[in-house]
Amino acid sequence: MATNLIKSLFCKCKESCYQLINLPEAPQKVAQGIALGVAFDFLPVPFISIPLSFLVAKLIRVHAVAATLTVLIFKPAVPLFFTLNIFVGKLLVGEAPSPITTDLAHGIPVLTKAILKIKALGFPFLVGSVIDALVASFLIYFAAVKFLEFRQKAAIKKNKKVGIVPANKTS
Secondary structure (H helix, E strand, C coil): CHHHHHHHHHHHHHHHHHHHHCCCCCHHHHHHHHHHHHHHHHCCCCCCHHHHHHHHHHHHCCCHHHHHHHHHHHHHHHHHHHHHHHHHHHHHHCCCCCCCCHHHHCCCCHHHHHHHHHHHCHHHHHHHHHHHHHHHHHHHHHHHHHHHHHHHHHHHHHHHHHCCCCCCCCC
16 A cells, blocks of 8 residues: 555656656746745745745746646655754754753643744754755756756757757758
8 A cells, every 4th residue: 555655656756757857948947947946845834835836936937837846846855855954054053042941841741842842943944944945946956957958959959860840940
């Protein structure tokens, strides 16, 4: 049962990646959408990141489908991204002071302690998420532009060998 679910998710992810790299737009526009989608997966907007990425992509005129597909593709990696956000945030701004002193620790229920500790991660987490989103989106943008341009040039070469001429060019 679990292997079928994992296999199904992997196939859907593979199909989404194939759709993403074959979008019929300029490589720069698609890469901008991909970068925006990756950035949204680093930011702490877990339930609304998919529609929000689509709306922001439309607003700033990047490829909205690429942004939305990228958010969907990288959703399984969000826990890893959030862990990286905490690590980077703690590295940059230090550890936030815990609201639980050793005197109080004995009388507080475990769930309440956990919630207070997570709340203490707030500022380092937010700093880390912004930094990680910016760095990841820039790296992904440049890698995606190069990859998509390479695929576009390879497709043009292949079409020339086969004898297919693009509609806007004549031989």
